[in-house]
Amino acid sequence: SPGKGIPLPPLCPPGIKCGGVLSAPSGNFSSPNFPGPYPYETECMWLIVVAEGSSVLLSFSHFELEYHASCAYDYLQVYNGAARDQGNLLGTFCGRSPPPPFSSAWHVMAVSIHLSVLLHHPHHPCLLADACGGQLTGLSGEITSPRYPESYPNDAECRWSIGGAGGSGPLTLVFVDFQVEGGHGCGFDYVAIFDGPTPASPRLGHYCGNARPPRTISSTPHLLIIFNSDFNIGGRGFKAYFYSAGECQEVFTAIKGNFSSPRYPNFYPNNLKCQWSIQLPSGYRVKVFFLDMELEGRSSLTGACDYDHLAAFDGGAENGSLLGHWCGRESLEPVTSRSNQLLLVLHTDRNTAKRGFSIAYVGGK
Numbered sequence: 001s002p003g004k005g006i007p008l009p010p011l012c013p014p015g016i017k018c019g020g021v022l023s024a025p026s027g028n029f030s031s032p033n034f035p036g037p038y039p040y041e042t043e044c045m046w047l048i049v050v051a052e053g054s055s056v057l058l059s060f061s062h063f064e065l066e067y068h069a070s071c072a073y074d075y076l077q078v079y080n081g082a083a084r085d086q087g088n089l090l091g092t093f094c095g096r097s098p099p100p101p102f103s104s105a106w107h108v109m110a111v112s113i114h115l116s117v118l119l120h121h122p123h124h125p126c127l128l129a130d131a132c133g134g135q136l137t138g139l140s141g142e143i144t145s146p147r148y149p150e151s152y153p154n155d156a157e158c159r160w161s162i163g164g165a166g167g168s169g170p171l172t173l174v175f176v177d178f179q180v181e182g183g184h185g186c187g188f189d190y191v192a193i194f195d196g197p198t199p200a201s202p203r204l205g206h207y208c209g210n211a212r213p214p215r216t217i218s219s220t221p222h223l224l225i226i227f228n229s230d231f232n233i234g235g236r237g238f239k240a241y242f243y244s245a246g247e248c249q250e251v252f253t254a255i256k257g258n259f260s261s262p263r264y265p266n267f268y269p270n271n272l273k274c275q276w277s278i279q280l281p282s283g284y285r286v287k288v289f290f291l292d293m294e295l296e297g298r299s300s301l302t303g304a305c306d307y308d309h310l311a312a313f314d315g316g317a318e319n320g321s322l323l324g325h326w327c328g329r330e331s332l333e334p335v336t337s338r339s340n341q342l343l344l345v346l347h348t349d350r351n352t353a354k355r356g357f358s359i360a361y362v363g364g365k
């Protein structure tokens with residue numbers, strides 16, 4: 001119960017809603033009893049689910065929670081996905097400064113509020129809207145046309161702005177499926193790619209039809225992808241992956257070196273596919289030492305590394321001989337390539353992030 005001298009808040013009226021699943025294309029929600037005082041000792045979770053291929057846009061019109069330097073008492077948290085884990089956490093907020101607008105990396109976002117027993121300030125409602133496209137700031141991710149792999153809707157206009165979260169390297173965009181209404185000059189339905197954050201940036205491509213666009217690499221830390229459909233004749237749409245250079249995509253040519261997973265020793269992000277390619281002169285072999293590793297563990301159903309995992313391949317591509325495949329928290333023996341190249345690939349899924357890994361390598365003959 002609250003300590004002496006701290007007045008209890010008024011009882012909330014019956015029927016106060018606290019959390020739930022929100023699946024409408026747009027809407028709003030607020031803290032319990034808003035705009036009156038919120039209750040104490042309360043936790044609420046809102047799960048926002050929109051159509052696959054869309055993202056959730058979340059903005060705050062009012063925000064006022066008890067302030068603490070580390071938000072230890074009353075606080076609101078926003079998650080990029082359904083799971084409440086550090087890899088999905090976009091931010092923790094308290095006080096009177098509204099959180100910034102958020103755009104999810106996929107079609108699910110979660111918002112939770114924790115209210116303690118100490119002080120009882122009012123409220124923080126927010127507005128959300130469903131939209132295809134969005135601002136994607138992860139080191140890697142996936143985008144799909146609305147309703148993919150079902151036929152996309154008519155009169156769609158989607159914009160995905162990728163980058164802008166501190167990354168300094170170029171971005172790579174790879175389409176794995178593509179079926180968009182064709183036509184001379186791609187004047188009906190199309191995907192346009194720009195080398196920068198706005199349509200005024202140089203255009204890298206303009207695509208339609210059934211042929212997959214080529215791999216695209218930006219010259220800046222930003223890419224803009226625009227998808228437009230007209231009033232009739234659709235298609236399956238598209239699915240594409242993007243990833244950033246830098247700490248998630250690196251090539252090493254020095255005889256020895258070291259590297260680690262993104263954000264190590266803090267939790268790595270979710271939805272990653274990172275590659276580290278070690279390419280030494282002919283006649284050398286690559287020996288890799290695992291200094292530290294903690295990834296999501298094995299599946300309890302299959303006993304395999306079905307979730308987050310690290311794999312090593314002999315050579316410079318994933319079709320090379322598999323040298324090892326790991327997950328969990330293991331003490332690993334060194335791995336040596338048969339050739340002068342070795343590729344390490346990290347996959348992470350949509351939830352349950354861990355510390356990651358630290359690796360050193362050396363070349364020998």
